[in-house]
Each structure stands twice: as structure tokens, then as C-alpha cells.
Amino acid sequence: MTVRPLTRPAAATAPHEIHARLAGVTRTYGAVGGRGGVHALGPVDIALRRGEFYSVIGPSGCGKSTLLDVLSGLSRPSAGTIVFEGRPVDGAVPDGVGVVFQEDASFPWMTVRDNIGFGLRENGVDAAEIGRRVDAALALMGLRDFAAAYPPQLSGGMRQRVCIARTLVMQPRLILLDEPFGALDAQTRLIMGDELLRVWRETGATVMLITHALDEAAMLSDRIGVMSARPGRILAEIETGWPRERDSRIAADPGFGAVTSRLWGLLREESLRAIGAQAPAGADRA
Amino acid sequence: MSRAGLVRTAIVVAAVAALELAARGGLLRAGVAVPPSEVAAKLWSILRAGDANADLAETLGNVALACGLALVAGFSLGAVVHGLPRLRRALDPFLASYYALPFFAFYPVLIVVLGIGRLPIVAIGFMFAVVAMMVATLNGFDRIPRALPRTARVWRMGPVRTALKIKLPSAAPHLFTGIKLAVAYAFIGVIAAEFIMATSGLGYAIAYAFNNYDNRTMYALMLLLLGIVVVVNGVLHGAEQRLLARRRAR
Ligand SMILES: Nc1ncnc2c1ncn2[C@@H]1O[C@H](COP(=O)(O)OP(=O)(O)O)[C@@H](O)[C@H]1O
Numbered sequence: 001m002t003v004r005p006l007t008r009p010a011a012a013t014a015p016h017e018i019h020a021r022l023a024g025v026t027r028t029y030g031a032v033g034g035r036g037g038v039h040a041l042g043p044v045d046i047a048l049r050r051g052e053f054y055s056v057i058g059p060s061g062c063g064k065s066t067l068l069d070v071l072s073g074l075s076r077p078s079a080g081t082i083v084f085e086g087r088p089v090d091g092a093v094p095d096g097v098g099v100v101f102q103e104d105a106s107f108p109w110m111t112v113r114d115n116i117g118f119g120l121r122e123n124g125v126d127a128a129e130i131g132r133r134v135d136a137a138l139a140l141m142g143l144r145d146f147a148a149a150y151p152p153q154l155s156g157g158m159r160q161r162v163c164i165a166r167t168l169v170m171q172p173r174l175i176l177l178d179e180p181f182g183a184l185d186a187q188t189r190l191i192m193g194d195e196l197l198r199v200w201r202e203t204g205a206t207v208m209l210i211t212h213a214l215d216e217a218a219m220l221s222d223r224i225g226v227m228s229a230r231p232g233r234i235l236a237e238i239e240t241g242w243p244r245e246r247d248s249r250i251a252a253d254p255g256f257g258a259v260t261s262r263l264w265g266l267l268r269e270e271s272l273r274a275i276g277a278q279a280p281a282g283a284d285r286a
Numbered sequence: 287m288s289r290a291g292l293v294r295t296a297i298v299v300a301a302v303a304a305l306e307l308a309a310r311g312g313l314l315r316a317g318v319a320v321p322p323s324e325v326a327a328k329l330w331s332i333l334r335a336g337d338a339n340a341d342l343a344e345t346l347g348n349v350a351l352a353c354g355l356a357l358v359a360g361f362s363l364g365a366v367v368h369g370l371p372r373l374r375r376a377l378d379p380f381l382a383s384y385y386a387l388p389f390f391a392f393y394p395v396l397i398v399v400l401g402i403g404r405l406p407i408v409a410i411g412f413m414f415a416v417v418a419m420m421v422a423t424l425n426g427f428d429r430i431p432r433a434l435p436r437t438a439r440v441w442r443m444g445p446v447r448t449a450l451k452i453k454l455p456s457a458a459p460h461l462f463t464g465i466k467l468a469v470a471y472a473f474i475g476v477i478a479a480e481f482i483m484a485t486s487g488l489g490y491a492i493a494y495a496f497n498n499y500d501n502r503t504m505y506a507l508m509l510l511l512l513g514i515v516v517v518v519n520g521v522l523h524g525a526e527q528r529l530l531a532r533r534r535a536r
Pocket residue numbers: 029030038039040058059060061062063064065066067230
């Protein structure tokens with residue numbers, strides 16, 4: 001892969017088609033009769049453009065996973081609306097949405113091949129088509145030699161690849177990833193990031209990546225939503241302006257430092273707040 | 287064989303030999319003990335003549351029925367109760383103290399309600415086994431990584447499919463503990479119930495031999511029961527090992 005000179009402006013197609021939209025979304029956990037509970041998120045407004053790579057970055061505990069939960073339909077927002085491909089999302093995951101969780105979600109009782117094909121089988125896809133898609137996903141994620149292995153025999157990075165492959169075979173149009181590389185070492189993260197970029201380009205899917213790593217967000221994204229400390233709100237959205245053909249070597253681009261320092265400028269105070277807010281445990285519950 | 291295995295075998299051989307010697311040397315009264323070799327010979331002749339076949343089939347049928355029902359009901363109840371945290375909190379003390387109940391004391395009630403015959407016997411075996419399976423299911427479901435059922439929701443699988451295709455295999459190592467307990471409890475329940483309220487079956491045959499001072503038959507049938515339980519447990523253990531082998535990192 002080559003890093004092209006960064007002279008070309010970012011995919012500058014004039015009116016962006018909105019793929020998914022969150023409007024005034026909030027989420028409160030465990031509120032009883034409208035009182036108490038943890039206000040985890042929002043209000044948040046995000047408009048994901050079709051085919052873009054959008055990252056969400058924010059201090060830990062700011063509500064990033066909660067955001068993914070409500071956007072995917074895994075949980076209902078306490079207020080606000082979510083629309084995916086023109087239809088409201090309400091308490092169920094719509095067709096066309098794929099999710100990769102932060103934790104390992106591979107099935108230890110199935111081979112890698114069966115893991116990847118499981119969702120297709122459950123959704124009634126015929127065997128020949130499953131075989132084709134699984135083979136393609138195995139090749140794409142570098143898992144061909146491990147097709148017959150069981151996940152416990154693999155490293156954490158390999159297992160996360162299984163989960164990504166399992167999501168890709170469903171051919172989602174919107175892929176949500178919750179800190180998928182969190183458990184990996186720095187070099188593996190970079191490589192997985194490049195693979196994710198390649199998948200994103202080849203599938204044309206819209207990607208929302210949740211991360212707490214500045215460089216990861218800066219390196220991979222078209223746009224980055226920066227979240228405040230809990231309750232998480234979007235403080236700013238930063239356009240990176242990277243070309244569609246790119247990989248982790250973009251970190252050498254002079255513009256990269258500008259992006260990361262802007263991110264850090266926004267996040268420093270929030271991260272301090274997040275740490276500070278944790279000190280008096282449960283103080284906000286009174 | 288491992289060192290521990292050798293020691294284990296030696297203990298069993300020594301115990302059988304000691305019993306043989308004690309019985310033959312007149313250390314034990316003839317009415318109490320029969321030398322193991324004679325017990326084995328008696329069992330062989332019973333098996334050859336097919337004298338115990340009907341009782342054996344009946345008992346195994348009762349155990350299989352009690353155990354099978356207990357496994358299905360225990361798993362289903364466990365799965366449902368796991369999804370209803372409030373009900374579970376309410377039930378917890380009952381589940382915890384369930385095996386403190388002296389079930390067999392209630393046998394007259396069972397006979398009054400269910401009549402004489404198979405039903406009360408299977409019922410006791412079932413009641414004895416079902417809660418072990420239910421508790422094992424609850425424990426197993428507690429340990430399912432959260433991301434697994436969430437993955438099922440992303441694939442829009444319903445609650446029953448999720449329970450059978452995701453939660454059941456994920457909890458399988460814990461469920462296996464429940465299965466082993468349920469099998470053991472079903473055997474105990476059925477045999478004991480046959481002692482007190484049956485007119486056929488292995489438990490009844492043992493009690494009948496005992497009441498008629500037929501020690502040889504009594505011990506032979508006990509040996510038969512022991513053999514069956516050992517084989518069943520061996521098969522379960524083997525299946526469990528195969529299941530776990532895949533899930534261990536190499
Ligand atoms: N199921 C839950 N019940 C109660 N509080 C929760 C729950 N899930 C998350 N929270 C709280 O909501 C806040 C945001 O959590 P989360 O979305 O997981 O943050 P992040 O992913 O950014 O680290 C945290 O304070 C967390 O403790």
C-alpha cells in the first residue's frame with residue numbers, strides 16, 4: 001500500500017447523504033420515577049454521512065459505549081430519536097447494522113469458520129453463499145490458516161479478528177466498533193487499524209469507531225466527534241481531510257500533528273474532569 | 287497409568303481382597319457378608335438367566351424418564367428465571383434450602399396423589415434432580431459473557447433461539463455439572479422410591495431379596511447397580527473431558 005500525497009481534498013462530494021442520525025439523544029441508567037440514576041449520555045446530535053469513517057473519542061466513562069448501545073438499537077434512549085436509513089431505531093437492531101464489541105464475543109465452542117458463518121446461518125442464508133462469504137472474510141482478516149481452530153487457541157488479537165470477520169460477512173451498511181483494539185499491543189493496533197481502513201474502503205460501509213486513543217482516531221477517521229466527560233456530549237466535530245486511500249503511515253503527514261493536538265486541546269480538560277469526577281465516589285448520586 | 291491411578295486401583299483391589307478374605311475366613315458372619323467372588327458369580331448367573339432384566343429395564347427406564355424430564359425442565363426453568371431477576375431473588379432461599387427437605391417423608395402424599403406404580407417413583411427422581419439442574423443453569427447463565435447474548439440481538443435472534451444456540455453452549459461446562467448431579471440424584475431418588483413404594487424394579491428386587499434373607503441375590507443386584515452407575519458416570523466424564531478439551535488454550 002502506498003501513501004498518496006495529501007494534496008487531494010477529502011472526498012468532497014457536496015451534499016452529504018445522511019446515513020444515520022441521532023437527535024437530542026440522552027440515556028440515564030437506573031432512574032426510578034424520574035429521580036436519581038446515572039445520567040450517562042447526552043443530549044447528543046450526530047449525523048453520520050453515508051460511507052464516512054467517523055470516530056468517537058472521549059475520556060473513559062463518558063458514555064461512549066452507551067452511545068453505541070442506543071445507536072445500534074441494543075438499548076432505548078431515555079430521550080431523543082435515532083434514525084437509520086430513514087427509519088426510526090427503537091429497541092431492536094435494524095437490518096444492515098453490524099456491531100463489534102469491546103469484549104471478546106467469539107464463541108469458544110465453535111471453530112473459527114463456524115463462528116464467522118453463524119450469523120449467516122441464523123439469518124437463513126444458503127450454504128453455498130455462506131461458504132463463499134466466510135472464505136472471503138477468512139482471507140481478508142488473515143485467518144485462513146486458523147479456520148479449523150477454536151477461539152481459545154488463538155491470541156486476543158486473532159479472536160478480535162474473528163469477531164470483525166463475523167460482522168463483515170453479514171455485509172452491514174453501518175459498522176459500529178466499540179474500542180475493538182483496546183486489548184491489543186501498539187503494533188497490532190496499527191496493523192488492525194490499517195485492515196479496518198481497507199475493509200471500510202472495499203465494502204463502502206459507514207463506520208463508527210469508538211476509541212479512547214487520540215492517534216487511532218486521528219489516523220483512521222474522516223471525522224472525529226470529541227465527547228465531554230459524563231454525561232457525554234459532542235464538544236466538537238473535527239474533519240481530518242484525509243484521502244480515502246490511506247493507512248497508518250498518515251501519522252507522518254504534517255497535518256497529523258495538527259489533528260492530534262486539536263483533539264488533545266479539547267480532551268485534556270475533559271480527561272481531567274473525568275478523573276476528578278471519579279474521586280468522590282458516588283458524590284453525584286445524592 | 288499414572289501414579290495416582292495405580293494407587294487408586296491398588297486401594298480397590300485391596301479392599302475387595304480384604305472383604306473376600308474376611309468373608310471366607312469367617313471373620314464376618316455368613317449372614318452378613320458374601321465373598322465378592324461369589325457375588326460376582328451370582329450376578330453372572332442372574333444376567334445369563336435374564337432374571338433381573340425386567341427389573342433392570344424398569345429401573346433404567348424410570349431413571350431415564352426422571353432424569354430426562356429434570357434436565358429439560360431444570361434447564362428451561364433456569365433459563366426463564368435467569369431472565370426475571372426479581373423472581374429469582376424471591377426464589378433464591380427456596381433453591382438454597384431445597385435439598386434440606388426430607389423428600390421421602392412425603393411418599394404417602396405422592397401415592398395418594400399419583401397412585402401406585404411408575405408415576406410416584408419417576409416423580410421422586412424428577413423432584414430430586416430438577417433443582418440441581420436449575421441451579422446449575424442459573425450459575426452457568428450468570429457466567430455467560432455479556433457480549434454473547436448481545437451479539438445474538440445484533441443478529442436478531444429470538445429469546446428461545448438465543449437460549450438454545452448461544453446461552454446453552456456457552457454455559458455448557460457449568461450445565462455439565464448440573465447434568466452429572468441430576469443423573470446421580472435421579473438414580474438415588476428412583477432406587478430409594480422403589481425401596482419404599484414399588485412392586486417391581488431394581489430397588490424393589492434388592493429390598494425383596496433382603497426381606498427373604500437372600501443375601502447372595504441382594505449383593506449381586508447391588509453390584510449390578512454399582513456397575514451401571516460407574517459406567518454412566520464414566521461416559522459422562524468422558525463427554526465432559528471432550529467438551530472441555532476444545533475450550534482450553536493449546
Ligand atoms: N448498565 C448500566 N447501569 C448503570 N450505569 C451504567 C451502566 N452502563 C454504564 N453505566 C455508567 O454510565 C457511564 C458511561 O458508561 P459507558 O457508556 O460504558 O462509558 P465509556 O464506554 O465511555 O467508558 C459510566 O459512568 C458507567 O458507570
